[in-house]
Amino acid sequence: MASEPQVVVRISARLEEIDLVARLAGSWLSFHRLGVEPRDNFVLAVREAVANAVKHGCALDQARGVEIAFERRNNDAEIRVKDEGGGFDLEALPDPLSPENLLRPSGRGILLMRAYADEVAFDFSGGTRVLLRKSLRGERLGSDEEE
Numbered sequence: 001m002a003s004e005p006q007v008v009v010r011i012s013a014r015l016e017e018i019d020l021v022a023r024l025a026g027s028w029l030s031f032h033r034l035g036v037e038p039r040d041n042f043v044l045a046v047r048e049a050v051a052n053a054v055k056h057g058c059a060l061d062q063a064r065g066v067e068i069a070f071e072r073r074n075n076d077a078e079i080r081v082k083d084e085g086g087g088f089d090l091e092a093l094p095d096p097l098s099p100e101n102l103l104r105p106s107g108r109g110i111l112l113m114r115a116y117a118d119e120v121a122f123d124f125s126g127g128t129r130v131l132l133r134k135s136l137r138g139e140r141l142g143s144d145e146e147e
Contacts, residue, residue, distance in 0.1 A: 018047060032072060041115075057084060068081050
C-alpha cells in the first residue's frame with residue numbers, strides 16, 4: 001500500500017489540547033487496525049511529543065501553535081509533531097533512569113517515545129520537529145478481534 005493522504009491538525013499551546021490529540025491519534029490508529037496494546041503505547045509516545053511541544057516548545061503561549069501530521073506510508077504509521085520552539089540539546093538531557101532523577105515528576109517523555117515508537121527522529125531546523133513511526137505490519141487486530 002502506498003502513502004495515504006496526510007491528515008494535519010493544528011492546536012494552540014494549551015494543556016487541554018493534549019488529550020484531544022491523544023484521542024485523535026488513538027482513533028486514527030484504530031482505523032488502521034493497530035492492536036489495542038501497541039496502539040495505546042504508541043498513543044502515549046504521541047502524547048509525550050505533543051506535551052513537550054506545548055510545554056517546552058511553545059512555553060504554554062496560547063498564541064503559538066503545534067502542528068500534528070498523521071500519515072500512513074506503506075505499512076507504517078507516521079505522526080509528526082512540530083512546534084515553534086528553538087529546540088534543545090538531546091545530549092544535555094538528564095538521564096531519567098539515574099537514581100537522582102527517579103522521583104522527579106517529569107523528564108521521561110523522550111524515554112517513553114523511544115520505548116513505544118519503532119523510530120523517533122528530531123529535527124531542529126525552523127522549530128522543533130519530532131517524527132514518530134510505528135509499523136502496522138505486526139500486532140494488528142484480526143477480523144475477529146474486538147477492542
